[in-house]
Amino acid sequence: MTKEELRKIAPQASKANIDLYTPLLNKYMKMYSIVGVLREAAFLATIIHESCSFAYTEEIASGAAYEGRTDLGNTEAGDGKRYKGRGLIQITGRYNYSAASAALGKDFINHPELLSEPDNATHVSCWWWKTKGLNEIADTGDFKRVTRIVNGGLNGWNNRLKIYNRAKEVLG
Numbered sequence: 549m550t551k552e553e554l555r556k557i558a559p560q561a562s563k564a565n566i567d568l569y570t571p572l573l574n575k576y577m578k579m580y581s582i583v584g585v586l587r588e589a590a591f592l593a594t595i596i597h598e599s600c601s602f603a604y605t606e607e608i609a610s611g612a613a614y615e616g617r618t619d620l621g622n623t624e625a626g627d628g629k630r631y632k633g634r635g636l637i638q639i640t641g642r643y644n645y646s647a648a649s650a651a652l653g654k655d656f657i658n659h660p661e662l663l664s665e666p667d668n669a670t671h672v673s674c675w676w677w678k679t680k681g682l683n684e685i686a687d688t689g690d691f692k693r694v695t696r697i698v699n700g701g702l703n704g705w706n707n708r709l710k711i712y713n714r715a716k717e718v719l720g
Contacts, residue, residue, distance in 0.1 A: 565602035590686035592596035607633030634663035637673035
């Protein structure tokens, strides 16, 4: 994917973020087999929406809403805020941070802020995508199912779908 293609897919992204994220996306998307129009379009639409066109690698909300969420592995006081959404896909919860630490070989449990750094934010998002089986789901064209797995619902559906369709057009 070229910078020009990413700029067309994410027209609200700053030039600096296009320049920063294009090589990272190319590296990690390939590493995690996020290749082919349907996979790439679904992934890009998801991360562009979740990160507000690469503007945020950390959830704006405090994370307090995740406190005590045992389904996320947040079992200790302060886990909600400590393990709030980070990365381009907004990885959330002690369980996901722990799994990402093991997979990527970095200590995201004791240093959760590392997931906000561009390289880690991109890498963890591609890793999470693949481990959740989203490549195969994206291959079916069922972008609603992809969105539900990532988001737990269809929040921001119209924007996600607009980006997805634009990505398919640009990459197709």
